[in-house]
Structures are given as C-alpha cells and as structure tokens.
Amino acid sequence: MLVNNKRLYRLNQAPLAAGPILYWMSREQRVRDNWGLLHAREMAGQEHALVVVFCLAPAFLGATLRQYDFMLSGLAQVEGDLAALGIPFVLLQGDPGQEIPRLAAELGAGGVVTDFDPLRVKQGWQGAAAHALPVSFIEVDGHNVVPARQVSPKQEYAARTIRPKIHRLIGEYLEEFPPLEPQVAPAPPCAATARAAHWGEVRAGLAVDGAVGPVSLVPGEDAAHDALDRFVADRLHVYAGQRNDPNADGTSRLSAYFHFGQLAPQRAALAAAASGRGEGQAAYLEELVVRRELADNFCLHNPQYDSLAGAPAWALKTLGEHRADPRAHCYTRETFEQARTGSRLWNAAQNELRQTGFMHGYMRMFWAKKILEWSATPEEAHATALALNDRYQLDGRDPNGYVGILWSLAGLHDRPWQTRPVFGSVRFMNENGCRRKFDVDKYIERWGGS
Ligand SMILES: Cc1cc2nc3c(=O)[nH]c(=O)nc-3n(C[C@H](O)[C@H](O)[C@H](O)COP(=O)(O)OP(=O)(O)OC[C@H]3O[C@@H](n4cnc5c(N)ncnc54)[C@H](O)[C@@H]3O)c2cc1C
DSSP states (O other): OOSOGGGEEESOOOOOOSSOEEEEOSSOOOSSSOHHHHHHHHHHTTTSOEEEEEEEOSOOTTOOHHHHHHHHHHHHHHHHHHHTTTOOEEEEESOHHHHHHHHHHHHTOSEEEEEOOOSHHHHHHHHHHHHHOSSEEEEEOOSOSSOHHHHOSSOOSSHHHHHHHHHHHHHHHOOOOOOOOOOOSOOOOSHHHHSOOOHHHHHHTOOSOOSSOOOSSOOSHHHHHHHHHHHHHHTGGGHHHHTTOTTSOOSOOOHHHHHTTSSOHHHHHHHHHTTTOHHHHHHHHIIIIIIHHHHHHHHHHOTTTTSGGGSOHHHHHHHHHTTTSOOSOOOOHHHHHTTOSSOHHHHHHHHHHHHHSOOOHHHHHHHHHHHHHTSSSHHHHHHHHHHHHHHHOTTOSSHHHHHHHHHHHHOTTSOOOSOBTTTBTSOOOOHHHHHHHSOHHHHHHHHTOO
16 A cells, blocks of 8 residues: 555545545645555546646635645646646536535546545535545544654644654654655546636636735746755755844745645655754754644644634633733724734734745744733634734645644643733743744845834
C-alpha cells in the first residue's frame, strides 16, 4: 500500500464498487506530495480511471477576491499538471455536499476519496456527501505529518502535551512521497469530464467581496516549491535567531501555500530535516509540525474553535472578572480596519496586512492583544480580530488563525501570567516589549503607521 492506512478514515460504511475513483480535492490543492490523491490513484489502479474534482462553493467563511484569486490560479495549475499525467480534472460550482454525490453518480464512481479538514463547514459538506453516496467514501489526512486522528483522541492541553505524542510517532510518518503514476485508463465518458474549466468565466462570475484585491505572492505549486527551496538555502540557518524580528525576512512565509494546500507541510518538514541547519531546523520543525498540528487538534476536538467560548475556563473567568475595567481607548471595528488607532505600531501592522495579505507572526500576537485591550468587551475583540484576520490574511480561515487568536486573546495553550487591567491573567504585550525585541521605528517607517 502506497499510503500508510493510519492516514485513512472511513466517512461512511458503503462498499467499494467497480468503477472510476473520484478524488474530491479540497484542502490539499496540489498534484505532488498529496496522500489523498496518491491513495485515490492507487485505488483506481490500471483498470479504472481516476477523476479529480474541486467544487467551488459560492462563499467560504468571508473569503474575498484576494483569497479566491490565489486559489483559482493554483487550481488552474493543478488542472494542467493533472492533464500531463492523463488525469481529468472537473471544476464544479455549488454546494459540495450535493454536487459531489451528483458527479459520483454521473461517473458511476466506485469510490470517493477526500482530504481531512477539521473545520465545521468542511465536515458539514463531507457529512452530507457521506450520507448521499452509495459507495465507499474515505478521508485521507494529507495536511498533518502525524495524522490528526492518530496523534491524540482528545483536545490537547498545550504544546508540551502534544509534543511528546508527535515526537513518538513522527518516525513512522515523516517518509518520502512516492511519485503520482500517470493514468492509462480512459476518462469515463460523461459531460463533466469532457468540459475544461473556463477559469476566466469562473473568476468573472465570483460573487465575493472585491474590495480586498489580489496580492503579489505568486500562487501555485511551482512557486511554493521555489519559495521553500529559497527558504531552506538562504534563511533556515538564521530562523532561530531572526524569526521574531518583523523587519527581517527571517521566517518561511509559506503559510498561504500550506493553507491552500499548494505545498505539503510534510515536504517542508522533509526539506528542513534534511538540511543539516541545526538550531534553525529544530526551531522551524517545532512551529511547522508541533504548533501547526496542535491547531488542527484543537479544531478537530473543540467545536467552539471560532468563538471565545472555546477558550480555557481559567481565561474566561479572568477575562470576565476584568470585563468592566476602564479601557484607555475603545475603538470600533472600522477604526481598527482602517488602521486609525492611536498606536503607530499597531497601525503599521494593520497596513502590512492590508497591503500584502501577510502580517509577520510576532506582530500578529501584538495586533490581536491590542484589539482585546482597546475593545469594549472580550467578545467584541474576538469578533473583530477574527473578521479582520479572515478578511485580509491570505492564510486566514485556518485552524492556525482560530488558535492564534484564542491564544492571544484568551490564553489557549498558554498559562496564567501576572494580573493586569482588561487582560486579567492572560499574557500581556506592549510596545516597550516590542522595542526590546526589534527596531520598532524601522517597522513603522516601512509600513507607514500614522
Ligand atoms: C493572532 C494570530 C493570528 C494568526 N492567524 C493565522 C492564520 O490565519 N493562518 C495561519 O496559517 N497562521 C496564523 N497564525 C500563526 C502564525 O503567526 C503564522 O502561521 C505564521 O506567522 C506564518 O508565517 P510563516 O509561514 O513565515 O511562519 P514560520 O515562522 O516560517 O513557521 C512555519 C510554519 O509553522 C506554522 N506556524 C508558525 N507559527 C505558528 C503558530 N503560532 N501556530 C500554529 N502554526 C504556526 C505555519 O504553518 C508556518 O507557515 C496566527 C497567529 C496569531 C498570533
């Protein structure tokens, strides 16, 4: 078997039938290094055809043109790369929970494979499809090095509790990917596989918020691999020392590629592990594997991952006790959004985000904590941070974002610290702390905080 069967999870109990295999590409939008696609190709074998489908939902958690444009460009490359291997790609539009079973029936599919995703909206689509499909429907975890369903059956308390579990299992899962075999079986004759995707029309027909436009990061699998190669060759060795300096180009900046599945985190882990870059390699693998997989663990096991109610009890208690504390400032969402707070540093961070679709990780913590400090209530702060994160970050609407926001605002995966106004015992950050870490004025000058 090409794919470790512990990556697989049955989404229904229906049997595998004779016929083409349908791979419903969702979170893992790539041709190389994709365990779900590899498994579907193996199931199809030489006898049956494999068909790959992506179903474009009319709206997705407030995503704007910025995110749709990046995703569609990547998918157009997927279509071309699959065609070179003789594998048809179908682009559907509509509610995936209905459209996928409809296509499976049209193809006479013998089985359906899809990607693991802990988010409710995706699990809702998968649940609807699982109910409607009369054939085997299998989920494959191609996002986590150690599959989320294997690492732990419960919500982990913190990095220190999931780390030993990941380290214990990583040797089994951090393996090289096999190549995807070209397809010889002819595509099943049906209208869907005969129709090429018209990307221009699809783009023109998007009913999404166009006020937040595309950014300069080059989308797609090839660009993602180039970016990884450059990071490993030029910056991984300074990662440990520079990753907390927002003026340095010290981090990998691969998060959008991971979010859209244009690059396998496991490919980045393999490259880092083979790099021999000592301290940088260890620090990077901690973020890429332990912290990232902790976020998937949280969203898989806590249905309130996108609400303040998902925070630990101690943090909710302390925030409640400080609910009525006077705020030095109380800004509306619009003031935050337009980068018009009284803090030049905060405004600079928001400008970086609006202009580039990316905010440096260190600034994300400061940015979110100040939203808590300057909002009327913790609930309002959470809603503002989530809305702005998901609207402007190219990598938004991701488990890492839900967890990063709850970590910053409400102590998730953290511990109580010294008590302060508004924050209670949730960890505090201020501009003086930033000044001790990096050249704040240089950052403000670069991003125009006024
Ligand atoms: C308030 C807040 C909001 C955030 N929103 C998002 C988001 O919407 N999407 C997103 O992908 N990340 C989010 N993060 C996590 C983190 O800041 C970004 O993943 C990271 O800054 C991306 O830059 P990079 O790829 O250069 O990271 P690197 O430093 O190069 O790290 C490598 C990879 O490790 C993972 N990673 C790094 N830091 C974290 C972390 N703290 N938690 C989980 N995984 C991590 C990411 O996949 C990242 O690409 C958020 C963090 C905070 C505090």
